[in-house]
Amino acid sequence: MSGAEALDGFLAWMRDERRASSNTLVAYRHDLAGFLGFLTRHLGAEPDLAALASVTHTDLRAWLASEATRLAAAARRRPRSSPDGNNRSRAREASALRAFFRYLARRHGVENAAPGLLAAPRPKPRLPRPLTVAQALELPAGIAGEATNRFAALRDEALFTLLYGAGLRIGEALALDCGMVPATTDTPLRVRGKGGRTRLVPLLPAVLAVLHRLLALHPAAGAGGPLFCGVRGARLDPGVAQRTLRTYRRLAGLPEHATPHALRHSFATHLMSGGADLRAIQELLGHASLSTTQLYTLADETRLMKVWETTHPRASRRAAVPPIKDVPDAG
Structure with a gap:
């Protein structure tokens, strides 16, 4: 089975059994297709299940490094983009990769511990921006x-x-x-x-x-x-x-x-x-x-x-500051 066929099976499993949203499926397909394309260039041939089982932590770090370079170049073309947006994309890619390899282990017996050790930048949570x-x-x-x-x-x-x-x-x-x-x-x-x-x-x-x-x-x-x-x-x-x-x-x-x-x-x-x-x-x-x-x-x-203002003892604006009393000299 080729890596592309395994990817199609993974996305079908995410859709039918995990009930993943259409946005998640689109993002995962994009990220994992990019990963398989990187492996094709890196290994010199389209990866199959055996090649995926032998992917090393060094290979995965090289993929993330190439993605960081690509995202940085894209950010330079979009001056308004934020660095945290790039971190969020890289974190999503790492998450997609780990999910893909968990699926390969369960359905195809592909055991590879390297994706579980992959570290990715942790983006800051996006705070909701409500209207008044x-x-x-x-x-x-x-x-x-x-x-x-x-x-x-x-x-x-x-x-x-x-x-x-x-x-x-x-x-x-x-x-x-x-x-x-x-x-x-x-x-x-x-x-x-x-x-x-x-x-x-x-x-x-x-x-x-x-x-x-x-x-x-x-x-x-x-x-x-x-x-x-x-x-x-x-x-x-x-x-x-x-x-x-x-x-x-x-x-x-x-x-x-x-x-x-x-x-x-x-x-x-x-x-x-x-x-x-x-x-x-x-x-x-x-x-x-x-x-x-x-x-x-x-x-x-x-x-x-x-x-904060109503519960902290020192936060009350109405609380008067007590005067400092003279302390008798101990000598």
Whole structure:
């Protein structure tokens, strides 16, 4: 079996059994195809399973070094790129390689300890960048005001209200069908998230009301078609929603990080600012790990400063500094 055939099998396994996202599959294919191409040049022939089993730690370090050179050259062509972005790419490449070799060991008996010893730079975590409460609340109606017809206005208002009001990912929202909208707030919305995990998300009355207004005008409400559809009735493409928000943010003077995903960040950050429990936010967002949700504690600087000011004995601005008493001389 060639390395390319093993890569195809690995990606199919990631898709079908690990339920990896399409973005992960694209990134892993790119990274591992680059690795196999490097080995072809390095070894003088296309690698097979035997060649992969004999890859050394030195070979892997040489590959990472070549990738670092390539990324640095690309960064020089893009002056606005950050060094941490390059570190993130190299860390992802190392992660893809380790996953690939674990698959080879399980499915093809290729035992090679070198990838497990591979060290990669650890990038700094990307802190969520939410909108302000006012910006998040005004955005759905503002976007609807730019629509060309009534249905598009209702659709866009409902979509962006849902993203902020329920913290959904754009793909999760666009995967909803008309029949999935609950009749009352007593019934939560069933959302299928990453890895095929399903979670129940309660809907606020204001969010449910705008969804019902959309259904009242929806051409496929009774047929169970996609809740958010385009002009031809097909499921709305994420790129269309992203482009709609990109156009509006320029008109409204919003920051460049105002994206559909920023509304999900805003949902979590504003809940945390209001005192919501971290575990509850994790469940609402559908995070598999609490460490992912904990990033919002770092982003919520205002809340952290308030906690510091109200809990630390020396942080209170109202506390008077006690006078220094004279100490009698011991002599």
